[in-house]
Amino acid sequence: MKHFITIKDIARELNISVSTVSRALRDTYDVNVETREKVLEMAAKLNYKPNFNATGLAKGSSHNIAVILPFITNYYFSTVITGIQEIAYQSGYTIVLYVTNDSPERELDIIKNLPITSLDGLLVSIASNSDASGHFEEVINNGIPVVFFDRVANHIETSKVMQDDYNGAFEGVEHLISNGYKKIAHIAGPASLTFTQNRLKGYQDALSKHNLPISEDWIIHSGFSQEDGKSDVEQLLKCKNRPDAIFAANDRKAIGAMLTLKSKGIKIGKEIGVLGFTNDPSSEIISPSLTTIAEPALEIGKKSCELLLKHISKKHFHPEEVIFPGKLIIRESTSKV
Amino acid sequence: MKHFITIKDIARELNISVSTVSRALRDTYDVNVETREKVLEMAAKLNYKPNFNATGLAKGSSHNIAVILPFITNYYFSTVITGIQEIAYQSGYTIVLYVTNDSPERELDIIKNLPITSLDGLLVSIASNSDASGHFEEVINNGIPVVFFDRVANHIETSKVMQDDYNGAFEGVEHLISNGYKKIAHIAGPASLTFTQNRLKGYQDALSKHNLPISEDWIIHSGFSQEDGKSDVEQLLKCKNRPDAIFAANDRKAIGAMLTLKSKGIKIGKEIGVLGFTNDPSSEIISPSLTTIAEPALEIGKKSCELLLKHISKKHFHPEEVIFPGKLIIRESTSKV
DNA sequence: GGTAATTTCGAGAACGTTTCCGCTATTTTA
DNA sequence: TAAAATAGCGGAAACGTTCTCGAAATTACC
Numbered sequence: 001m002k003h004f005i006t007i008k009d010i011a012r013e014l015n016i017s018v019s020t021v022s023r024a025l026r027d028t029y030d031v032n033v034e035t036r037e038k039v040l041e042m043a044a045k046l047n048y049k050p051n052f053n054a055t056g057l058a059k060g061s062s063h064n065i066a067v068i069l070p071f072i073t074n075y076y077f078s079t080v081i082t083g084i085q086e087i088a089y090q091s092g093y094t095i096v097l098y099v100t101n102d103s104p105e106r107e108l109d110i111i112k113n114l115p116i117t118s119l120d121g122l123l124v125s126i127a128s129n130s131d132a133s134g135h136f137e138e139v140i141n142n143g144i145p146v147v148f149f150d151r152v153a154n155h156i157e158t159s160k161v162m163q164d165d166y167n168g169a170f171e172g173v174e175h176l177i178s179n180g181y182k183k184i185a186h187i188a189g190p191a192s193l194t195f196t197q198n199r200l201k202g203y204q205d206a207l208s209k210h211n212l213p214i215s216e217d218w219i220i221h222s223g224f225s226q227e228d229g230k231s232d233v234e235q236l237l238k239c240k241n242r243p244d245a246i247f248a249a250n251d252r253k254a255i256g257a258m259l260t261l262k263s264k265g266i267k268i269g270k271e272i273g274v275l276g277f278t279n280d281p282s283s284e285i286i287s288p289s290l291t292t293i294a295e296p297a298l299e300i301g302k303k304s305c306e307l308l309l310k311h312i313s314k315k316h317f318h319p320e321e322v323i324f325p326g327k328l329i330i331r332e333s334t335s336k337v
Numbered sequence: 338m339k340h341f342i343t344i345k346d347i348a349r350e351l352n353i354s355v356s357t358v359s360r361a362l363r364d365t366y367d368v369n370v371e372t373r374e375k376v377l378e379m380a381a382k383l384n385y386k387p388n389f390n391a392t393g394l395a396k397g398s399s400h401n402i403a404v405i406l407p408f409i410t411n412y413y414f415s416t417v418i419t420g421i422q423e424i425a426y427q428s429g430y431t432i433v434l435y436v437t438n439d440s441p442e443r444e445l446d447i448i449k450n451l452p453i454t455s456l457d458g459l460l461v462s463i464a465s466n467s468d469a470s471g472h473f474e475e476v477i478n479n480g481i482p483v484v485f486f487d488r489v490a491n492h493i494e495t496s497k498v499m500q501d502d503y504n505g506a507f508e509g510v511e512h513l514i515s516n517g518y519k520k521i522a523h524i525a526g527p528a529s530l531t532f533t534q535n536r537l538k539g540y541q542d543a544l545s546k547h548n549l550p551i552s553e554d555w556i557i558h559s560g561f562s563q564e565d566g567k568s569d570v571e572q573l574l575k576c577k578n579r580p581d582a583i584f585a586a587n588d589r590k591a592i593g594a595m596l597t598l599k600s601k602g603i604k605i606g607k608e609i610g611v612l613g614f615t616n617d618p619s620s621e622i623i624s625p626s627l628t629t630i631a632e633p634a635l636e637i638g639k640k641s642c643e644l645l646l647k648h649i650s651k652k653h654f655h656p657e658e659v660i661f662p663g664k665l666i667i668r669e670s671t672s673k674v
Numbered sequence: 675g676g677t678a679a680t681t682t683c684g685a686g687a688a689c690g691t692t693t694c695c696g697c698t699a700t701t702t703t704a
Numbered sequence: 705t706a707a708a709a710t711a712g713c714g715g716a717a718a719c720g721t722t723c724t725c726g727a728a729a730t731t732a733c734c
Contacts, residue, residue, distance in 0.1 A: 004690095006689095006690055006691085007690065007691065008690075008691095018690090018691080018692095019692080019693080022690095022691065022692060022693085023692090023693095026692090050690090050691080051689085051690050051691070053689085053690075053691090054689075054690035054691040054692085055690080055691055055692075056691090057689090057690080057691070057692090058690080058691045058692040058693080059691080059692065059693095
């Protein structure tokens with residue numbers, strides 16, 4: 001029924017052996033140029049497509065890499081995947097996609113059932129409360145390289161690529177300060193993630209440097225959605241000592257915050273400054289436009305994939321940590337005038 | 338080196354044959370409950386993971402489906418993938434991702450080099466000027482089912498799922514008319530795509546129904562980006578007879594249009610009404626908020642995947658065309674007051 | 675208590691490829 | 705011109721499963 005042209009068909013047609021066909025199709029050594037050309041010709045004529053299950057079985061390596069991440073429905077992750085995909089495509093790798101919905105259980109289930117025998121490597125950004133680190137280590141011990149990006153598991157020794165969360169936050173908050181804001185709140189991401197810790201640290205250090213108060217009331221941890229931004233800001237507005245600026249862990253939250261501020265008639269910039277992180281396209285669309293720290297999502301995707309491919313090709317490639325600088329993009333939401 | 342636990346290891350450990358282990362691991366028939374339990378126990382103990390290359394080879398079916406689409410960095414497609422992924426995950430299928438960047442050449446290259454021998458089916462949304470339809474048919478003839486979504490290849494006989502582009506456009510334009518707009522322009526997508534034709538038809542028919550003029554000057558075909566929306570609107574504003582409303586093929590273009598209108602000091606709604614299509618989250622963020630026709634992206638993804646799975650399981654599943662209704666979401670951009 | 679039916683299992687081929695080994699011719703070397 | 709090297713190819717095992725067939729052991733039947 002579903003019969004595909006195989007190497008055997010070519011061999012039979014040409015009256016030569018399968019081993020010769022196999023060699024002709026890949027290597028250039030040990031096979032006469034003439035027979036080689038005849039094979040290629042016949043392969044084209046019969047429209048031969050290699051069976052990757054078979055090659056995978058025989059060679060012990062498919063050309064698949066898995067990408068595991070929390071979401072794809074946002075600017076950052078979809079752009080990272082685009083970068084990954086670009087490099088993978090160039091190098092003849094295909095990508096297998098797993099999305100965890102940011103659920104630790106789902107993540108665990110995925111990683112437990114991973115077809116590691118047909119995967120050459122993993123690219124992963126962990127879930128918010130991931131408890132799969134043991135399983136990732138197991139995968140690594142099985143000889144499958146893993147590269148983390150953005151949301152990294154920091155006690156696992158392997159390559160990681162991320163943006164400079166600390167300095168990005170630091171610069172951003174300094175920008176707020178230099179624009180005259182003094183009571184700066186931070187609506188942060190889940191405390192478990194390394195990068196929220198780094199952004200928080202950057203925020204705190206910037207405040208300290210300029211002798212501004214750090215208040216626990218002004219630091220709220222929650223999720224990354226627009227809704228989270230809204231509820232966080234509601235909470236902030238209830239503080240006896242109301243902040244005059246908000247640094248959000250990402251643009252989505254910042255936009256949520258702006259939307260409720262606007263709905264309450266609070267002037268963004270003038271009364272309360274807002275700073276985001278990511279440079280989501282929406283940050284330019286909203287009015288007033290949102291000042292933010294741009295993350296090089298595409299580069300992060302590309303670099304992650306490049307590193308993974310190095311791990312795959314070189315047996316003992318030394319793990320690298322790559323940190324891309326962010327870029328402060330100043331817009332209207334942090335201007336008092 | 339990279340040695341994985343196999344079925345043979347389990348067999349040797351338990352002093353039984355591989356065939357018994359194989360049966361025990363899958364079927365429930367033809368194997369004693371006790372031995373079955375022993376096998377499962379040992380498999381768990383040794384941390385056995387099935388080799389999908391081997392099963393794929395032996396059974397002639399991997400559990401992979403390919404998803405081929407133009408982009409993933411937008412709301413619509415990333416949401417569709419999320420829906421696909423949801424169903425695939427539930428059903429034990431994994432998804433292999435290919436993105437064409439909306440390039441016909443890239444698409445062709447991808448489809449030509451598809452590992453069809455390790456793919457159970459395809460989910461595809463074609464590139465703007467796709468010339469790969471012959472290759473898609475070839476894939477289908479090879480016994481690999483294909484389901485198209487959104488951007489369908491309409492002369493290929495297989496299942497398709499899309500939104501109701503015609504009626505969505507029709508309703509949307511009628512809404513504009515009922516709000517008092519009389520000179521309605523349409524900034525459309527690439528003419529080659531079926532759905533831009535349908536939206537265009539809906540637009541024209543709504544105008545005809547209400548005896549409003551249809552002017553070729555008011556219909557502009559270009560791409561789907563925000564930039565396209567901007568340049569389209571520049572062109573419209575140059576018309577001797579300036580339109581008083583713009584129906585954009587999607588929200589991105591609509592937002593591009595709004596941005597330039599705003600920059601020119603033209604009051605959106607009051608002077609020129611704007612209508613989008615998609616219900617991208619940005620449509621709610623922009624000010625004034627954008628009236629649009631919501632597409633059920635998640636449902637489209639789910640349904641596509643369900644249909645594909647039916648095609649895969651049932652030998653001769655009759656192709657279905659599923660059309661989801663859109664939903665007009667009325668916001669500020671189409672109000673004159 | 676003998677036959678028939680059923681349950682449980684093993685042997686071995688098959689899936690499509692790669693790769694090691696060895697066999698001929700042919701060419702090179704001394 | 706004989707010996708050695710090499711180029712080109714085929715045979716066959718191997719990768720990890722599934723699956724068909726049939727054998728052995730157990731149970732059911734009268």
